[in-house]
Amino acid sequence: MKKAIKTEKAPAAIGxxxxxxxxxxxxxxxxxIPLNPNSMEMVGSTVEAQTEQVLRNLSAVLxxxxxxxxxxxxxxxxxxxxxxxxxxxAVYEKFMVAPYPARATVEVSALPKGALxxxxxxxxx
Numbered sequence: 001m002k003k004a005i006k007t008e009k010a011p012a013a014i015g016x017x018x019x020x021x022x023x024x025x026x027x028x029x030x031x032x033i034p035l036n037p038n039s040m041e042m043v044g045s046t047v048e049a050q051t052e053q054v055l056r057n058l059s060a061v062l063x064x065x066x067x068x069x070x071x072x073x074x075x076x077x078x079x080x081x082x083x084x085x086x087x088x089x090a091v092y093e094k095f096m097v098a099p100y101p102a103r104a105t106v107e108v109s110a111l112p113k114g115a116l117x118x119x120x121x122x123x124x125x
Contacts, residue, residue, distance in 0.1 A: 009060035011035035014112065020061045027065050027123040031078065032057035033115040047084040047116045051091040054119050059095075062123055071123040072101040078118040082107040088117060 005020035010032065013019055020029040034043045034053035037060070043053040059069050079088060085105065101121070111118050 005029075005061055005064050007060055007064035009037055009063070010057045011037045011040060014040075020064070022065050025125050027062060027067055027071075027125075029058055029061045029121045029123065031076075031118040031120040032061070033112055033118045035113070042113055042115065047079070047081075047087050048091050050116045051088050051119075052095075054115075054117055055092070055095045058119055058121055062121070067123050067125065069095055070097050071125070072096075072121045073124050074102045074122040075104075076120050077103060077105040078108045078111060079105060080108065080111055080116045084116065 001024055003022045004018040005022055005027070007019060010019055013030070017030055020027055032054045034050035035041065035057065036043050036053070037057065042050075044050045055069065062068055062071060077088070077092075079085060
């Protein structure tokens with residue numbers, strides 16, 4: 001079974017993809033950038049403010065299937081500038097609970113709409 005996740009509490013997809021996909025036991029959440037779900041405008045100009053919005057958006061996608069950030073088993077983080085890693089990590093740590101999800105963090109040359117951070121996640125029921 002494969003079902004698309006759709007919630008108005010997270011930004012709508014800005015391309016041919018789903019906000020997330022739910023299977024029997026797994027939720028695959030598409031990468032979230034710091035968009036306000038109502039206005040679809042970027043939120044924040046710092047990596048800290050953007051990370052908070054990204055994690056709120058990721059949480060909203062998971063909540064649409066009755067899950068939360070605590071259910072994440074893996075995240076992939078894309079940073080525009082790896083020098084922002086300590087600032088990003090300080091915010092990320094406030095949102096996550098042990099046992100923390102496995103994580104990869106990579107620096108990229110650009111992100112959609114000029115975002116400083118994007119996070120995708122995999123959660124388990």
